[in-house]
Amino acid sequence: MKKGKIIVAAVLLVIAGAASFVGLRYWTDNIRPNFREKYVLYVYPGMTASEAIDSIVAGAGVFRRGSLERCSDKENLQERIKPGKYVIDTDATSIYAVRMMCNGWQTPQNLTLSGTIRTKGRLAQTIGRQMMVDSVLVDSLLRNDEFLAGYGFDPENVFALFLPDTYQMYWTDPAEQIFDRFRKEYDAFWTEERLEKAERQGLDPMEVSILASIVSGETRKDFEYPIIAGVYLNRLRKGIRLQADPTVVFCFDYSINRVLKKHLQVDSPYNTYKYAGLPPAPINVPPKACIDAVLDPAEHDYIYFCASPEFNGTHRFAATYGEHLKNARAFQRELTRRQKEAGNN
DSSP states (O other): OHHHHHHHHHHHHHHHHHHHHHHHHHHHHHTSOOBSSOEEEEEOTTOOHHHHHHHHHHHTOBSOHHHHHHHHHHTTHHHHOOOEEEEEOTTOOHHHHHHHHHHTOOOOEEEEOOSOOOSHHHHHHHHHHHSSSOHHHHHHHTTOHHHHHTTTOOTTTGGGGOOOSEEEEOTTOOHHHHHHHHHHHHHHHSOHHHHHHHHHTTOOHHHHHHHHHHHHHHOSOGGGHHHHHHHHHHHHHHTOOOOOHHHHHHHTTTOOSSOOGGGGGOOOTTOTTTSOSOOSSOSSOOOHHHHHHHHSOOOOOOOEEEEOTTOSSOEEEESSHHHHHHHHHHHHHHHHHHHHHHHHO
C-alpha cells in the first residue's frame, strides 16, 4: 500500500512538473514581454523567417530567443510571413510579434513629400525611398500617358497631382494605390471654397498650380508667397509677360544656376520671357502654401521684384520700372562689392 502511494505521488509530481513546464512556456511565449527596445522591422519579399528573427534580435534585442523561435515554428512563420512594416514595442510578446508577420498586421508608414521637387526622377525617388514600391516603376508611371489619363493628368502636368504633405499609407501599397491616394487627396484639397477663389482670380485649378509652381521657384520665404503671387497676377491682368526666371531654368532641365541673357532666347513655351501668359504646366511640385497664396494673393500695385541686396533670400518689390531699376542697381552694387571682397580674401 505504501509503495503504491509512493508511485502515485511520483506520477503526480511528474504531471505537476510537466504542467508547470508547459505553463511556464505558455506564459513566456504568450504573456511575458520579450523585447528590450522598440524596433521597426521591414519584411521584404523573399525574406525568410530566420532572417526576420535575426533582424529582430539585432534591432530590438530579446530576453529569450528560444521563445521567439518556438512561436515561429508553432505559427509556421516560414510559410506565412508577409512583407510589411512592423513596429515591435517593448511590451510585445513573442507570439504577438510572430502573428504580426503571419497576418500582415502592419503599422502605417508616413509618406512625406517636402522640399523642392523639380523633376519626375526626384519625385519617384522620394516615393521609392519611403515605400516598398520601386522608384524606377514610379518614374515610368509618371511618364505613362495611358496610366495618368486614368487620374485626369498627363506626363506634362502630373506635378499638379501631388500635394506636399505627410500621408499615412501602408509600406507595401502598390504604385497604383499610391496614385489613388494622391488623387483622393487632390480632390479633397480642391474644395468648393478653393474652386471659387480660383474663379475669382480668373484661373482654373491647373492654372493655379502652374502659377504656384513659379512662386515656389522664386522664393523659399513663406511670407513672400502671397506678395509674389500678387505680382504675377498683376502682370497677367495687364497683359505683361511674366518674365519668370524659374521657367527659363526649367527649360534647361535645372542645369543652370544663373539666368543669363543668352538663356532668355530659348524657344520653349515655358520661356515666359518669350511667350506671354502662363506656361503649359507646373515646373515643379508646388507646396500647398504656394497654391493658397495664388488663391489669396496680397493686394498691391507691384509689377516688378528682384533679389534684395541684403542677400538674405528676400526680395524688393516695385510698382514702376524706375523703382525696379533702383532696386536692381542696389543689388548689383552689393553683389559686386561681395565679389571683390571675396577675391581679395
